[in-house]
Amino acid sequence: MSLVIVKTPQVNVDLNTTKWSSVHQPIEIQVQRKDVLVQFKRRITPTNNYFRINGVVPSEVKVGDIGMYVSSTNVTFNFKILSISGNTITIDSTSLDSIQLANYSGGYINFISTYSSYYIETKILSVDSSDSYVEVGISKNKPDNQGKALISINEWLKDNVVYNNTFEYNVLNKKIIGEGYKFNFQFREVKNNIAGSWTNLSSSYIYYWVNSVKQIQEKYGFFMGDYVPTFDATRINKAKFQSVFKKPTYFPGFPFSLNFIYSDNLGKLNVRKHETRKDINGSVLSTSDSLLNMTQRFSANRLMLAGNYTSNVKEIDVVLQCTEDDFNTHSPINNGTYTDGSVFNQWVEKDNVKPEVRGFDTGVII
Amino acid sequence: MDVTETKTIKVDTDCKQNPVFISWLNTYGGREHWLFHKVQINGLVTINGQEFEKDITDLENATSKTEILSKDAVPQLIVNAYVDVEDLEGIKTMLYSPCVEMLMNIDTWEVEGPKWLRVEPLPGSFPLYNSLQSKALIEITFNLPYINIQSQ
Numbered sequence: 001m002s003l004v005i006v007k008t009p010q011v012n013v014d015l016n017t018t019k020w021s022s023v024h025q026p027i028e029i030q031v032q033r034k035d036v037l038v039q040f041k042r043r044i045t046p047t048n049n050y051f052r053i054n055g056v057v058p059s060e061v062k063v064g065d066i067g068m069y070v071s072s073t074n075v076t077f078n079f080k081i082l083s084i085s086g087n088t089i090t091i092d093s094t095s096l097d098s099i100q101l102a103n104y105s106g107g108y109i110n111f112i113s114t115y116s117s118y119y120i121e122t123k124i125l126s127v128d129s130s131d132s133y134v135e136v137g138i139s140k141n142k143p144d145n146q147g148k149a150l151i152s153i154n155e156w157l158k159d160n161v162v163y164n165n166t167f168e169y170n171v172l173n174k175k176i177i178g179e180g181y182k183f184n185f186q187f188r189e190v191k192n193n194i195a196g197s198w199t200n201l202s203s204s205y206i207y208y209w210v211n212s213v214k215q216i217q218e219k220y221g222f223f224m225g226d227y228v229p230t231f232d233a234t235r236i237n238k239a240k241f242q243s244v245f246k247k248p249t250y251f252p253g254f255p256f257s258l259n260f261i262y263s264d265n266l267g268k269l270n271v272r273k274h275e276t277r278k279d280i281n282g283s284v285l286s287t288s289d290s291l292l293n294m295t296q297r298f299s300a301n302r303l304m305l306a307g308n309y310t311s312n313v314k315e316i317d318v319v320l321q322c323t324e325d326d327f328n329t330h331s332p333i334n335n336g337t338y339t340d341g342s343v344f345n346q347w348v349e350k351d352n353v354k355p356e357v358r359g360f361d362t363g364v365i366i
Numbered sequence: 367m368d369v370t371e372t373k374t375i376k377v378d379t380d381c382k383q384n385p386v387f388i389s390w391l392n393t394y395g396g397r398e399h400w401l402f403h404k405v406q407i408n409g410l411v412t413i414n415g416q417e418f419e420k421d422i423t424d425l426e427n428a429t430s431k432t433e434i435l436s437k438d439a440v441p442q443l444i445v446n447a448y449v450d451v452e453d454l455e456g457i458k459t460m461l462y463s464p465c466v467e468m469l470m471n472i473d474t475w476e477v478e479g480p481k482w483l484r485v486e487p488l489p490g491s492f493p494l495y496n497s498l499q500s501k502a503l504i505e506i507t508f509n510l511p512y513i514n515i516q517s518q
Contacts, residue, residue, distance in 0.1 A: 211395045239370045244455070245455075247374045247453075248456070249378050254469070266369060318375060322369050
C-alpha cells in the first residue's frame with residue numbers, strides 16, 4: 001500500500017524547476033492512494049474475471065469486499081471480490097458491463113469497503129534558525145472517490161513569518177528566514193483508525209515559502225518563479241529583485257537593501273554582486289564585484305550596496321552573476337535534525353529526484 | 367552570466383531637513399525604504415472616555431462636577447513628498463503594507479543598529495496623480511503609537 005505524490009509545489013521556469021511559493025496562498029501537494037498495483041486483468045471466461053496484482057493482497061481484504069480499479073488509461077469501476085489467492089483476485093462477474101468485463105493492463109486497486117475509514121495525515125515541518133526541522137502541524141485529509149487528495153499546507157507555514165525588519169544592515173548579504181525559508185512534509189495513511197508509518201523525511205521534498213502574495217493574472221500563479229534566480233542562459237526574463245520601485249532610491253546615510261531569493265537552483269556556483277556606478281549623464285564611473293556569502297543561501301536574502309560613493313555617482317546598476325564552473329570549494333552540507341528523534345536524511349546536493357513516496361510495508365516505489 | 371535582472375538604483379544625495387525614514391514590507395516579500403523630508407506636520411488626536419458625574423455633598427469646597435475616567439491620545443505625523451510619478455507608484459504600496467516602520471535612531475543606527483517603531487498609515491482613499499503629471503505630491507498621515515495615560 002502506498003501513497004503516490006502526483007503533484008508537488010513547484011513550477012518550471014524555462015529550463016529549471018523552481019520550488020518557491022507565496023505563503024499567503026495555497027501551497028498544494030496532490031497525492032494518490034494506490035492500495036495495490038495491478039499487473040493485468042484477464043477475462044478467461046465470462047464468469048472467470050480476475051486481477052493479477054504486484055505483491056500480495058493485504059490480509060484485511062476479505063471475500064465480498066468491494067474494490068475500485070483504475071486502469072492505466074483511467075478506466076474506473078468498482079468490483080466485488082469473489083475469491084483471493086496469493087496475488088490473484090477473482091471478481092464477481094454477475095452484472096458486470098462490457099467495460100468491466102474487458103481485459104486491462106496496469107493501474108491500481110483501492111479496497112474501498114475493506115478500509116471503510118481512510119484518511120491521510122500530512123506532517124508539515126518548517127526549519128528553524130539552527131537549521132533543525134520543527135513540526136508545525138498535521139493536516140488530515142480525506143481523498144475523493146478516486147483516491148485523490150489535494151493538500152494545502154501554507155496556513156501552517158504562516159506561523160514562521162516575521163513581519164518586523166530584523167536586518168542589521170551591516171553585511172553584504174544575509175538570509176532572513178522570517179521572510180522566506182525551507183519546509184518539508186511527510187505522509188502516513190490511517191486505515192480503519194490504525195495509523196501506518198510516516199514516510200521518510202527526505203531532502204528531495206524540501207520546498208520553500210516566501211512572505212509574499214501574488215495577484216490575479218500574475219505569471220506562475222501562486223509560485224514565485226519570476227523571482228527565483230536560475231543558472232540558465234536561455235532565460236530571457238531573469239529573476240527579479242523583490243522591489244516595487246522601478247528604480248529604488250538609495251539615500252546615503254540611511255539604510256538600504258534589496259530583497260532577492262537565494263535559490264537552490266544556483267547549486268554550488270559562486271554568486272557575485274556586480275555594481276556599475278554611473279554619473280548624471282549615464283557614463284560609467286566605476287564597477288565592482290563582490291562575492292556573496294553562500295552559507296546564507298536557500299533563504300530569502302537581503303543585499304546591500306557597497307556604499308561610500310563619491311558625490312558624482314547618481315545611479316548604480318546592480319545585478320547578480322554566476323560563472324559556469326565557478327564552484328564554491330566548501331560544499332556546505334546542512335544537517336536537518338528532526339526534533340523528535342526520527343530518522344532523517346543527510347542533505348547533500350542532489351539532482352531533482354522524481355517525487356515518489358516509498359510504500360510502507362512492501363517498500364515498492366511506484 | 368546574469369542570474370537576476372539588472373536593477374537600477376537612484377542615489378539621492380541632497381541634504382535632508384527634518385528627515386523621517388520609513389521602511390515597509392511590499393507584496394513581493396521585499397522591504398522598501400523611503401526618506402521623507404522638508405515639512406512635516408506633527409499632530410495629535412485625543413478622545414475622551416467615559417464621563418463620571420460626581421455626587422456633590424459639599425458644594426462650597428467641591429473642585430469639580432464631573433471627571434473623565436480615561437483618555438486616548440494618538441500622535442500623528444503627516445509627511446509629504448513631491449516625487450516622480452514612477453516613485454509614487456512605489457511609495458503608494460506603503461499605504462496598504464501590513465508592516466510599516468519608522469527609523470528612530472537616524473543619527474546612530476550605523477553604530478548601534480537600526481531601531482524601528484511601527485507606525486500606521488491612516489486608511490483613506492488617495493487620488494494619487496493624473497496621467498498628464500510627471501511629478502506629483504503625496505501626503506501620508508501616520509498614526510504613531512498611542513500615549514499611555516493614567517485611567518481611573
